Amino acid sequence: MPDSPIRFLQGNEVLADAALYAGLKFFAGYPITPSTETAERLSYLLPRVGGKFIQMEDELSSMCAIIGASLTGLKAMTATSGPGFSLMQEAIGYAVMAEIPCVIADVQRGGPSTGLPTRVSQGDVMQARWGTHGDHSIITLTASNHQDMFTMTVEAFNLAETFRTPVILLFDEVLAHMREKVTIPEKDEIPIVDRLVTSVPRGTDYHPYFPREDGRLPMSDFGGSHRYNVTGLFHDMWGFPTDKPDVVNELMHHLVNKIENRVSIIQRYKEYHIDDAETLLISYGSAARSARHIMEDRRKVGMNIGMLELQTLWPFPRQLVQEKTKNAKYIVVVEMNMGQIENEVRASVNHSDSVYLANRVDGQLITPTDIKNFLRIIHGRGI
Amino acid sequence: MSSMTQYLRTRFMPHIWCPGCGHGIVLSGLLRAIDALGLEKNDIVIVSGIGCSSRLQGYVDFHTMHTLHGRALAFATGVKFGRPELKIIVPMGDGDALAIGGNHFIHAARRNIDLTAIVMNNNIYGMTGGQFSPMTDTGKKATTAPDGTIDRPFDTVSIATAAGATFIARTTTYHVHQMIQILKKAIVHRGFSVVEILSQCPTYYGRKNNAGSAVDMMNWFKDNTYKLGTKTAEEAGEMKALGIFIEKDEPEYCDRYKTIIQKVGSP
Numbered sequence A: 001m002p003d004s005p006i007r008f009l010q011g012n013e014v015l016a017d018a019a020l021y022a023g024l025k026f027f028a029g030y031p032i033t034p035s036t037e038t039a040e041r042l043s044y045l046l047p048r049v050g051g052k053f054i055q056m057e058d059e060l061s062s063m064c065a066i067i068g069a070s071l072t073g074l075k076a077m078t079a080t081s082g083p084g085f086s087l088m089q090e091a092i093g094y095a096v097m098a099e100i101p102c103v104i105a106d107v108q109r110g111g112p113s114t115g116l117p118t119r120v121s122q123g124d125v126m127q128a129r130w131g132t133h134g135d136h137s138i139i140t141l142t143a144s145n146h147q148d149m150f151t152m153t154v155e156a157f158n159l160a161e162t163f164r165t166p167v168i169l170l171f172d173e174v175l176a177h178m179r180e181k182v183t184i185p186e187k188d189e190i191p192i193v194d195r196l197v198t199s200v201p202r203g204t205d206y207h208p209y210f211p212r213e214d215g216r217l218p219m220s221d222f223g224g225s226h227r228y229n230v231t232g233l234f235h236d237m238w239g240f241p242t243d244k245p246d247v248v249n250e251l252m253h254h255l256v257n258k259i260e261n262r263v264s265i266i267q268r269y270k271e272y273h274i275d276d277a278e279t280l281l282i283s284y285g286s287a288a289r290s291a292r293h294i295m296e297d298r299r300k301v302g303m304n305i306g307m308l309e310l311q312t313l314w315p316f317p318r319q320l321v322q323e324k325t326k327n328a329k330y331i332v333v334v335e336m337n338m339g340q341i342e343n344e345v346r347a348s349v350n351h352s353d354s355v356y357l358a359n360r361v362d363g364q365l366i367t368p369t370d371i372k373n374f375l376r377i378i379h380g381r382g383i
Numbered sequence B: 001m002s003s004m005t006q007y008l009r010t011r012f013m014p015h016i017w018c019p020g021c022g023h024g025i026v027l028s029g030l031l032r033a034i035d036a037l038g039l040e041k042n043d044i045v046i047v048s049g050i051g052c053s054s055r056l057q058g059y060v061d062f063h064t065m066h067t068l069h070g071r072a073l074a075f076a077t078g079v080k081f082g083r084p085e086l087k088i089i090v091p092m093g094d095g096d097a098l099a100i101g102g103n104h105f106i107h108a109a110r111r112n113i114d115l116t117a118i119v120m121n122n123n124i125y126g127m128t129g130g131q132f133s134p135m136t137d138t139g140k141k142a143t144t145a146p147d148g149t150i151d152r153p154f155d156t157v158s159i160a161t162a163a164g165a166t167f168i169a170r171t172t173t174y175h176v177h178q179m180i181q182i183l184k185k186a187i188v189h190r191g192f193s194v195v196e197i198l199s200q201c202p203t204y205y206g207r208k209n210n211a212g213s214a215v216d217m218m219n220w221f222k223d224n225t226y227k228l229g230t231k232t233a234e235e236a237g238e239m240k241a242l243g244i245f246i247e248k249d250e251p252e253y254c255d256r257y258k259t260i261i262q263k264v265g266s267p
């Protein structure tokens, strides 16, 4: 690698490099546009840095393989796009239930079905939240530029370890395929959270689901010092299946609350000119690039417009959104789907009739001009 | 031989299996094989899927993982590739291994990754109450084939052979001594091993097909099988051969990756 920390990389390459920075040691995946380049890059890099790469027979098995590898103590990830993300859902639920840290990158393309393989979309927001069955909570991060992709990828690994949970990185075709400057952080510039390993000595009973005082659950590398059970069934602190109502109830609340009660720690966002914003754009991912562009453009002509860029989509930062939208007359959600985040915003703000959707769902990146036109309509000025 | 209870998590008993179920005999055979090999409890990892057969994993005091229906081999691949030094045994039902999990089965065999796959073949979906499986013979009855199934069954040995498994054997719950010997070899074999164990489900397969009691079903295994190599195809007819079909040395998947790491990895 060259010495300069400045690179000109494709988004999928940023994902690969950031994952390695975060300590990735195991990648399993199956090729799919527009995410394949991450796998290609990691197939080259991982064996060179003491890691493992495996191309599996499909996305179901890729997801299962990273769970297995993560259990043995390796930081593990897979990367895919819509159709593959759908196939992973059952196993993502397993990782939720068995509390296995891992990272899943979904580079969104147009859907449903095979949809628009090479075109951009943000249609998987709800699939990230509710794709697997049953009540649960999940962490999902996104970004709008390559520098932030790097940071969010590292954060995803950190949050996965901290909360013993799968974390989803929701990127999109535009981010993944475009090239842009990125400065690779120095070692330790972004803190890395390593696996919390149990202090229970070998030969002593270890309970995989017995929380410490701070609520975290230390792990023991599977196949190592301690013998225990892992299952996707409701289980007790030993990891043994149970349907005792009190144990089931407690585990369900634990799985949801460990994330939902910590929204303020998990939420990542950026804000621009919120204070005087009569019109507030809320956006994320590549759509936020256009939103920010038009916001700056309109401010130059005197419009009181600001922007909130969400980087944590799930758990949805309701309080944050409520707070930041307090003074806005027009709350305009800019996204490339039929209103998946708009609905969340609507449920979070004080006046839901001041929420508008500025979207595009034709496989093209929403442009600043598109947003400008939406704003004219919203402000009652016609097109 | 030492007591097998040392390998059992007796506090999690009673087990869920019906009286007469063949899966307990497989468990017993597996523990005897492990005991005879002198393996430590900490050396063994069991990764199972979902089904009556896959519950075997919960009762043994090894490193155990109960995964998703059909995906045991995919999880096991992650565990093994992550930590190649582990000895991993993957018990699966016939539906688990060859219907929903068929793709993972052939690809694990193709890679020749060092896993021991045990297909506990009772020709039926036990756990969900007796629907036909890809191993149910044409014409046999099941809750979803009230008039007899029109599907044709798979042959585990042929599939494993075509997919490239490097150890392939078949035995039954009647032939316990053979089962132990085969399992010993399969566990020691370096590469993907497949052991098909014909097992009885008296509760569903037996009742639906008037196959009699568990003992009758096991006697059927005795009378309708033969030692591999002792009959011509014509003499064998519908009977199934038992024994080791394939046992060969071929580069193992994790070993192959190790050579790549040695070639390109930083020292």
Ligand SMILES: Cc1ncc(C[n+]2csc(CCOP(=O)(O)OP(=O)(O)O)c2C)c(N)n1
Residues within 6 Å of the ligand: B050, B051, B052, B053, B054, B069, B092, B093, B094, B095, B096, B097, B120, B122, B124, B125, B126, B127, B128, B133
């Ligand atoms: C994705 C999924 N589909 C279906 C099921 C329901 N299911 C559980 S076990 C099983 C079949 C069990 O049969 P087999 O694998 O042959 O094992 P056995 O119970 O006979 O030992 C099925 C269909 C499931 N758990 N998950």
Ligand code: SF4
Residues within 6 Å of the ligand: B016, B017, B018, B020, B021, B022, B023, B052, B053, B122, B126, B127, B200, B201, B202, B203, B204
């Ligand atoms: S249903 Fe069949 S396979 Fe399942 S435990 Fe009972 S006898 Fe065994």
